[in-house]
Amino acid sequence: MPLANYYEATANLPAATAPLDRDHVCDVAIIGAGMTGCSAALHLAERGYRVAVLEAHQIGFGASGRNGGQVLPGFAADQTKIRRLIGPQAAKSLWDMSVEAVDLLHARIARFAIDCDPRRGYLHVAVKPRQVRDLQAWAEELDELGAPGFTLLEGSALQSRLRSPRYLAGLHDPIAGHIHPLNYTLGLGHAAMAAGADIFTDTKVTSITNGPKIRLATASGTVTADTLLLCGNAYLGTLSRPIAGYVMPVGTYIIATEPRADIPDLIPGNEAVADLNFVLDYFRRSADDRMLFGGRVSYSTLPPPNLAASMRARAIRAFPQLADIGVDYVWGGNVAITRNRLPHFGRIGRNILFAQGFSGHGVALTGLAGKLLAEAVAGQAERFDIFAQIPHARFPGGPLLRMPSLVLATSWYRLRDRL
Numbered sequence: 001m002p003l004a005n006y007y008e009a010t011a012n013l014p015a016a017t018a019p020l021d022r023d024h025v026c027d028v029a030i031i032g033a034g035m036t037g038c039s040a041a042l043h044l045a046e047r048g049y050r051v052a053v054l055e056a057h058q059i060g061f062g063a064s065g066r067n068g069g070q071v072l073p074g075f076a077a078d079q080t081k082i083r084r085l086i087g088p089q090a091a092k093s094l095w096d097m098s099v100e101a102v103d104l105l106h107a108r109i110a111r112f113a114i115d116c117d118p119r120r121g122y123l124h125v126a127v128k129p130r131q132v133r134d135l136q137a138w139a140e141e142l143d144e145l146g147a148p149g150f151t152l153l154e155g156s157a158l159q160s161r162l163r164s165p166r167y168l169a170g171l172h173d174p175i176a177g178h179i180h181p182l183n184y185t186l187g188l189g190h191a192a193m194a195a196g197a198d199i200f201t202d203t204k205v206t207s208i209t210n211g212p213k214i215r216l217a218t219a220s221g222t223v224t225a226d227t228l229l230l231c232g233n234a235y236l237g238t239l240s241r242p243i244a245g246y247v248m249p250v251g252t253y254i255i256a257t258e259p260r261a262d263i264p265d266l267i268p269g270n271e272a273v274a275d276l277n278f279v280l281d282y283f284r285r286s287a288d289d290r291m292l293f294g295g296r297v298s299y300s301t302l303p304p305p306n307l308a309a310s311m312r313a314r315a316i317r318a319f320p321q322l323a324d325i326g327v328d329y330v331w332g333g334n335v336a337i338t339r340n341r342l343p344h345f346g347r348i349g350r351n352i353l354f355a356q357g358f359s360g361h362g363v364a365l366t367g368l369a370g371k372l373l374a375e376a377v378a379g380q381a382e383r384f385d386i387f388a389q390i391p392h393a394r395f396p397g398g399p400l401l402r403m404p405s406l407v408l409a410t411s412w413y414r415l416r417d418r419l
Contacts, residue, residue: 003303006256006292006329007065007182012115015059015189020200020221026052028377029216029225031205031239034064035181035362036355037231038188038199039370045195047378052223053197054216056204060185062235066333067363068254068282068294069178070122070272071105073098076341076359079141085340086389093386095145098361101368102175105184108367114187117287121271122176123153125167131276132169139171149174162273163266166318170273178272178284181363188367205239210349229373230354233362234336242348245394246338247357251298253332255311257291257325264289266319281314291315291322303332335360338392345369345387353377353384357392 028044030037033055044051055061075082075098082091109118126132135152142150151172153161158170193199209215214228230240234249257263267273267285274282283293293315298304308330316322338344338357343365345355353376355369369387376384 003331004329005066005331006254006286006290007180009329010180010183010288012183012186015186015193015199017059017189017199017201020054020203020218020223022221024052024198024221024223026050026198026223026225028052028227028229029054029214029223030229030231031216031236032062032231032233033059033189033199033201034062034231034233035185035188035366036233036369036373037229038185038192039367040229040231040373041192041197041199041370042188042195043371043374044377045192045197047374049377051192051197052225053192053199054203054205054218054223055199055201056235058201059189059199060182063233063333063335063362064185064366065182066254066331067181067335068272068292069181069284069363070176070274070282071102071179071364072122072176072361073102073147073173073364074361075343075365076337076361078138079145081340082342085342085391086386090386090389092145097368097383097386098365099147099175101364102177104371105179105364105367108188108191109179109184112187112191114184116180116183116187118177118179119270119272120174120177121269122173122178123162123170123271123273124173125162125170125273125275127167127275127277129168134276135169135171147175161267161269161271163268163321164318165320167275172271176272179363180287208240210352212351214351226351227377228352229377230352230356231370231373233356233358234334236356240348240352240354243344243346243354243356246344246392247336248299248395249334250337251303251332251334252294253296253298253303253307253311253330254292254294255308255315255327256286256329257293257315257322258328259289260325261289262321263291266291266321281318283315283318290328291319291325293318298332307332335362339395340390340392342390342392343369343387344390344392345372345384347388355387
């Protein structure tokens with residue numbers, strides 16, 4: 001089955017954008033029209049800045065329009081690790097901002113009437129006894145953070161929410177949830193343009209010239225700006241070499257089954273679900289009663305062979321009720337991970353800022369990242385700088401050995417998932 005993206009097939013009308021066709025001058029240039037770039041453009045335009053967003057493809061082309069749609073507080077690294085890296089006060093601030101990120105997403109959906117199927121509710125599930133203990137420890141940690149409403153479910157309480165024989169326990173998260181990510185990103189793009197931002201699509205930036213004024217070259221014109229925001233994440237490549245080695249693009253994949261009347265009964269509360277494995281399965285119901293089931297990873301960013309069949313088998317392992325289900329869509333995209341699985345924010349020189357490396361937790365955090373980038377441009381960088389103080393290191397091995405090194409390291413985690 002060829003790759004076909006369910007989100008693209010069910011997308012709202014795309015924003016009326018066009019390529020750059022002239023030399024352009026603005027206050028702030030942004031590379032990337034995903035969630036981060038569109039969020040930053042919206043907040044900057046509302047502050048009165050002249051904003052130009054340059055996107056090599058279309059709004060939401062990258063991870064923003066290909067991900068699992070899970071809206072999560074927190075990070076891909078636990079609070080214990082964050083406290084060790086930056087101290088307890090800053091770690092608590094990061095947690096609070098991650099919750100703010102979820103609320104910000106839902107506030108934007110309401111404010112701009114974005115049709116993207118928003119739902120609250122999430123189940124973090126255990127597939128082995130040690131993960132049940134992990135969930136219990138996590139529940140205690142969340143209580144210490146002042147996060148109310150998280151509930152550990154086992155036995156019949158879990159079965160009433162998740163009709164699967166595979167899972168031993170689940171932590172119900174009332175903050176998290178899920179959306180149609182491409183429609184949300186398109187909605188952000190519409191909102192940014194309505195606020196006055198220019199978004200140029202099919203406009204690939206080929207070079208960046210630093211200086212008191214930043215100059216971006218494209219095949220059809222240049223953009224000159226006082227400030228540049230790098231929001232390309234996994235799709236930025238080596239365009240900005242000072243930050244390229246700090247993230248690794250990793251392919252992740254999703255299927256959408258055929259719609260079926262019994263699928264709502266499998267997750268009666270319509271929560272999003274993910275297990276605790278390092279190479280995890282994640283899934284949820286769609287608005288049209290399909291099962292959207294994600295997992296697998298590729299460190300070459302090339303789709304694994306027999307992808308639809310292998311993903312379907314994983315879905316049936318979770319839900320034997322789907323033994324005869326058909327698959328209508330299979331697609332994938334790259335997410336950017338960092339070595340410590342925490343977001344990488346910072347500055348290059350005086351007038352270039354970046355936010356990248358959300359490590360699978362980007363649906364909510366990218367929106368907040370755009371807001372914090374806009375705050376920093378306006379001279380209110382205190383919150384941006386809490387993220388920027390997280391220490392990061394490049395992936396080892398350089399451009400040629402970085403990917404094989406990551407594959408080797410990850411093989412240990414794959415083995416641990418099986419134990």
